[in-house]
Amino acid sequence: MVQVRLGGSLQSYSGGRGSFEIEGATIGQILAGLGEACPRLKPLLEQGVAVAVDGQIYRGSLLQPVRPDAEVFILPKLAGG
Amino acid sequence: MPLDQSAKPNAFSKVGTRPLRPDGIDKVTGRARFGADMNAPGMLIGRVLRSPHAHARIRSIDASEAEALPGVKAVVTAADFPDRQDEFRDVLVNVMARDKALYDGHAVAAVAATSAGIARKALSLIKVDYEVLPHVIDVEAAMLPDAPILHDTMFTKGVEPTPTKPSNVAARLEFGRGDVAAGFAEADVVIEKTFRTEATHQGYIEPHACLASVGSDGQGELWVCTQGHFMVRDTCAALLGMDISKLRVTASEIGGGFGGKTTVFIEPVALALSRKAGRPVKLVMSRGEVFRASGPTASTSIRVKMGIRKDGRITAGEAELKYQGGAFPGSPVEMGAMSAFACYELENVHVVGYDVVTNRPKQAAYRAPGAPMSAFAVEGVVNDLAERIGMDPIDLRLKNAAKEGTRSAYGPTFGPIGLIETLKAVKSHPHYKKKLGPNQGRGVACGFWFNFGGQTCVSLNINIDGTVALAVGTPDIGGSRASMCLMAAEELGIPYDRVRAIIADTSSLGFNDVTDGSRVTFASGMATIKAARDAVQKLCARAAAIWGIPEDAVVWEEGAARPAGPNAGAFPPLTLREIAAMAPKTGGPIAGHCEFNAENAGPSFASHLVDVEVDPETGRTTVLRYLVAQDAGKAVHPAYVEGQFQGGAAQGVGWALNEEYIYGADGRLQNPGFLDYRIPVASDLPMIDTVIVEVPNPGHPYGVRGVGETSIVPPLAAVANAVSHATGIRFTELPMSPPRVLHAMDARRMAQAAE
Amino acid sequence: MAARHVRTTINGDAVEFVCEADEALLDVLRDRLALTGAKEGCGTGDCGACSVMLDDRLVCSCLVLGVEAEGRKIETIEGMARGGELHPLQRKFLEHAALQCGICTPGFLVAARALLERNPDPTETEVRFWLAGNLCRCTGYDKIVRAVMDAAAELREGRHAA
Ligand code: FES
Ligand code: FES
Secondary structure, X not given: OEEEEEOHHHHHXXXXXXXXXXXXXXXXXXXXXXXXXXXXXXXXXXXXXEEEEOOXXXXXXXXXXXXXXXXXXXXXXXXXX | OOOOOOOOHHHOOOOOOOOOOOOHHHHHHOOOOEHHHOOOOOOEEEEEEEOOOOOEEEEEEEOHHHHHOOOEEEEEOHHHOOOOOOOOHHHHHHHOOOOEEOOOOOEEEEEEEOOHHHHHHHHXXXXXXXXXXXXXXXXXXXXXXXOOOOOOOOOOEOOOOOOOOOOOEEEEEEEEEOXXXXXXXXXXXXXXXXXXXXXXXXXXXXXXXEEEEEOOOOOEEXXXXXXXXXXXXXXXXXXXXXXXXXXXXXXXXXXXXXXXXXXXXOHHHHHHHHHHHOOOEEEEOOHHHHHHHOOEOOEXXXXXXEEEOOOOOEEEEEEEEEEEOOOOOOOOHHHHHHHHOOOEOOOOEEEEEEEEOOOOOOOOOOOOOOHHHHHHHHHHHHHHHHHHHOOOHHHHHHHHEOOOXXXXXXXXXXXXXXXXXXXXXXXXXXXXXXXOOOOEEEEEEEEEEOOOOEEEEEEEEEOOOOOEEEEEOOOOOOOHHHHHHHHHHHHHOOOHHHEEEEEOOOOOOOOOOOOOOOOHHHHHHHHHHHHHHHHHHHHHHHHHHHHOOOHHHEEEEOOEEEEOOHHHOOOOOEEHHHHHHHHHHOOOOEEEEEEEEEOOOOOEEEEEEEEEEEOOOOOOEEEEEEEEEEEOOOOOOHHHHHHHHHHHHHHHHHHHHOOOOOEOOOOOEOOOOOOOOOOOOHHHOOOEEEEEEOOOOOOOOOOOOOOXXXXXXXXXXXXXXXXXXXXXXXXXXXXXXXXXXXXXXXHHHHHHHHO | OOOEEEEEEEOOEEEEEEEOOOXXXXXXXXXXXXXXXXXXXXXXXXXXXXXXXXXXXXXXHHXXXXXXXXXXXXXXXXXXXXXXXXXXXXXXXXXXXXXXXXXXXXHHHHHHHHHHHHOOOOOHHHHHHHHXXXXXXXXXXXXXXXXXXXXXXXXHHHHHHO
């Protein structure tokens, strides 16, 4: 189980819940599990989110392995200029 | 794959030097070809008809007279772009208005004709029947319950239960942690203020321009100035219903973007015109069109409340951010909210944000989108907190600064970051000790930007003469080709001038994300390094084959393959040039490739210091001195890193002092030109000092961080703090143009006289 | 509107062209003569990207009519380097990294040369005010001003040596 926390505005879509225990060994599996656990988040997760694993931000790496004790934050989609 | 961090920073021989850029001669001789510099045989000239109304229903469009005008070869309207409901819907509607014109300047039709004069005439013959609707320009006004509604189908997201009444608030967001009420209770001083910023334009000197050509076989070519030609290709293909493979997009030299060229405006229109006319069409925006119809940034209203103990420890931070992003959802409020308190170690944070639509052009990204405004508000309050408790503003920031291991206000824990180093650099700089004269003031502010990586491809070909052709897929706005050549040369161990980088078109390379998020030197740089290492591996393999020894018995050092040790055999080194010369006869060409998605871009922090003098007679602010200290991780080409620092600071000074979108009561933009929308000129600015801090980014083999965006985050606040210091009046509204400053000073004089 | 026939000199060469009476010199240079070094940043005289010399006077070519070139002498960025040899200003712009995107560069170079021809030893303030009609959005002007000052110094030395 990985402790997954919601960052930025995502809590507005989880009924205020900020943290979930999710089964998953990769970012993709964690996002899938999170979508199951909180269906209202699913469309946002599908549109694309950023995932911070131990402080490193991933925007497109579903296959990235995640250790069970990693710090995982799901952040809203981010873009630059 | 773990990154090879073995290259020690002091082992660099090319990276960190300042060679001339490969595209330099072209650009100083006028030979470089930008968006509008390309022509094609049989080319037509395109022009766009734009709505003069801020908000109007389009009852009908009659283009028959225009179509009948001799020399007119095509007219297009929304009817030429099939409607869709997917993620391209907003860009589709922005490119060509459908049932409503949503802002002054919104495209409603376009023509292609044999000359610019005929095209202009044709526009005047198109009859659009508008039903003018009430409009709304201001962010706060747009949020009122009785405001004119832009989209009947928009219901505020992020509130439960989902509202049933449409609203101009596209989304509400909220996040935080800890207990802000307890934090404020613990504070000795609490300050709460509301700040406002105006919309500003990226102000690139080159207007949007493209040359489109679609044949009767449905194959298309597009030449365009853009920050992302792959994005242009995919978006245009979707809007026009083309296969992606049928559209080849070539990125011209680009005359500035700053985020404003990360989307499409005229490109799909030019393609549609060309398809209809069966001839190439050139479409170039006028400066007025650039202002009226391409991306300004959001205007904002931001309330910030922060508490501090007498010992200088910040106890809580709260913010409410309202950002209008023009006629479509997507203002950068989310990023503004997440970056607002990112510079500080805070236990108690609470942030609420609103993404609001108004009758203005759809905002486009502008350098660290969303962050300069929230930093303006937060850094203003931090400045006042320091004043109230009588603490040096840098010491206060040092005491609360985020560092490695700090849990950021927006969630994740920071890795190695350089905020403290930038603050110390400012504090120890001679500038900080300079005496101030009368009417002069000093301001400090910090800034943060996330930085991004993204999808990237690079191809590196070894030529028979030992030179190297490097194909990169990210348009070069600020000298990135020089940095790419440096990194390739570093890896290959050959002179810088043996590598030549080009920006490849969309058919020559795999997908590349747009040049945004300060990603190029980081991501394309990393791809270049990986491609070079791939080539080195093949060069070593080739040498091994020539020598008849195992591949792993060969190493690459100083531009040559060498036997790994005495056991490998005694062979004289084979240089890159020698292997390249033998390549045709020893197995064929050698090339290195990298296709990947760069992650872990590593945030960049900056601290800015500015001295100003405010003329009490006119309210005019003169910038006397400016210092930027920013973390670059590792500066690949320091001259261009400094250039990014200086350019961002200058844009921020403009935003702080002069630049603003001014709307009339009719909802029309009053200042769509460089005369009335005044960006800083050479005589407005002093030299801009820079300090490059280098705290290596663990996500990059050389430690590189993006630098392009953070530099615009602190200046709004730094200048406002300096003007406030000089005048003794806290300024909370931008721009601090002479009339506004004078008005505030007069008001104070009057109040003092009344006492 | 009847087209006009114009005879002029551009970068030392005799040139003839045909243009509309209301056509800007900038458009003539770019669209009819393929001299695209001068850029259009605004078309209203506010950005200086279109700077050229007209009879030794610095002008915004977007504000000059093509027909006004009749019998006169035009110099553009394309004529600045002599053969393969860059003008010292061009060289200094490269050495000082005084360009990022480079769209403003031709205008700055033409304007800076006009300055140095009048005033070989300008102060920083004089450089800044002379170039105030040229907009650059990328650089913050720091490196541009340094490049111009450095080129001025080199040109002065060259003059002494000669
Ligand atoms: S194009 Fe002539 S001054 Fe801007
Ligand atoms: S270098 Fe881009 S505008 Fe000057």
